[in-house]
Amino acid sequence: MQEEKIYDQPTPGKRLWWDIFLTFFKIGAFTIGGGYVMVPFIEKEIVEKKKWMKPEEFLDMLAIAQSAPGVLATNIAVSSCYQIAGIPGAVFGALGAALPSFMIIIIIAMFLLNFQDNRYVAGFFYGAAPAVTMLLFLAAINMVKGVVKERAGMFVLVLGLLGLIGFGVHPILAILIAVVFGAFFYK
């Protein structure tokens, strides 16, 4: 009873679109590391603070975001803001989430393209790249634990690694093979 009062449908209109834009802009500006890092921040803003949707609705929106291809942060912004304010909401949410990184990267690109040969800049990337490699390595290891529980999954993983690394199979082809495999050989 009380819950229905707390999670009122927000009043539709331009003010709500602007509010959505600013909320996602803020989330986009302060979450470092991309999609998965954003999830708890988005939940806090739109469920706890703004009360635009119920926690269980947010979980559904997260499931939608994860089942589509593309940028996870954009997907979450689109699915949840569509729920809150329709297609305009989705547009404002997605643009708000993307704009901070867009602006920051343009500034860095201007700097980097001028200073690429600087000894300190080059040295920094020389040292940081091995750390990023290990980051990817650990991400892959963690994903193996979470995802590959059965033999069929192990088969796709090994075949995929062999094809992608050993034979230079195009990633789009690899995804399509995985789709066909999933649709026809999984129970």
Place this chain on the structure above:
Amino acid sequence: MEILELFITFFKIGLFSFGGGYAMIPLMEKEVINIHHWLSLSEMVDVITISQMTPGPIAINLATFVGFKTAGFGGALCATLGVMLPSFVIVLFIARSYEKFKELDVVRRVFQGIRPMAVALVGSATFLVAQTSLIDVNTILIALGSLLVLKFTKISLMGVIIIAGVFGIILYP
């Protein structure tokens, strides 16, 4: 024409990336480096490094950077909108018919197939990046050190990257 090319390429990247930003790296390599020669592999690794230290998703960061380097501000805009557009449309479509979509058994099975392939893509991304990052004794030592620190301490990802970068400045040949 370059701008249209950027849009189409990043549209394709957005359409076929499952499993987050890291899984997108092999596709970026094929399209951006091998086919269009917009970046070198080591430049791409630099942008991935920057992505880990700045806000926002890797895919948006890479699209913006590649677009800006290739065709200035307009290029950045086209590449970024291109990478966002496919999922924008698909997510809207799913959100509209979520209740039906949820119950389709084939959807569940397809994702069971895609998930292990996403792991393979991240594995192959590791391999790709290692080719330009692990180039001498110093970088291999930094990698081993980072692995230990990432695994056994609570230092943040960004902290580890910055420390590794400082070691890089000191050891740079």
